Amino acid sequence: MEFYPKVYLYRRIVKAKLFIDDNYANAIELDHIADEAFFSKFHFIRLFKKTYGKTPHQYLTYVRIENSKLFLKKQMPVSEVCYSVGFDSVSSFTGLFKRMVGQTPSAYLQEYIGKQLEIKTIPLKHVPNCFAEMNGWTQKSNFQEV
Numbered sequence: 001m002e003f004y005p006k007v008y009l010y011r012r013i014v015k016a017k018l019f020i021d022d023n024y025a026n027a028i029e030l031d032h033i034a035d036e037a038f039f040s041k042f043h044f045i046r047l048f049k050k051t052y053g054k055t056p057h058q059y060l061t062y063v064r065i066e067n068s069k070l071f072l073k074k075q076m077p078v079s080e081v082c083y084s085v086g087f088d089s090v091s092s093f094t095g096l097f098k099r100m101v102g103q104t105p106s107a108y109l110q111e112y113i114g115k116q117l118e119i120k121t122i123p124l125k126h127v128p129n130c131f132a133e134m135n136g137w138t139q140k141s142n143f144q145e146v
Contacts, residue, residue: 012037013051016044020056024063025086030056065100068093073112078105 016037020028033056034044048056064085071081079090082105087093097105119126124137132138 009047010051012039013044013047016048016056017052017059020060020063024060024067025084027086028060033060061096061100065097068097068105069101069108072105072109075109075113078109081105 016033019033019036030041030045034041037044039047045055048054048059052059054062064087068081068085071084072078076084078094082090082093085093087096094104094106097103097108101108103111124132127137129138
């Protein structure tokens with residue numbers, strides 16, 4: 001039996017992670033990801049989870065949700081975001097998004113739009129107080145007033 005140095009094994013795991021990062025929007029299966037790392041499926045799952053704290057499927061889901069947040073911040077419609085990040089169903093995307101983020105994609109988008117409007121109308125509210133005080137903004141400015 002041949003043993004590989006840990007660095008070589010981790011390099012293959014990182015390669016698989018990068019494959020997920022680059023292909024998250026496609027319909028990729030665990031077998032394809034394991035093939036990218038040249039591991040059996042079950043050995044790959046164990047090593048990936050040990051390295052990243054998530055199974056490959058959990059990581060793929062995480063990457064898709066994080067990218068969906070970026071698309072929502074560009075004000076893309078929820079259905080377009082859903083398919084752009086690799087989900088097949090808007091309802092399953094919405095349910096998963098809500099479970100992971102704590103709110104639906106639509107609510108996330110509305111909150112983001114509201115926050116952007118508030119930043120434009122009351123910018124000092126979004127500046128750390130220590131920074132505002134250091135620059136004298138809290139003493140000599142109506143910057144915070146509407």
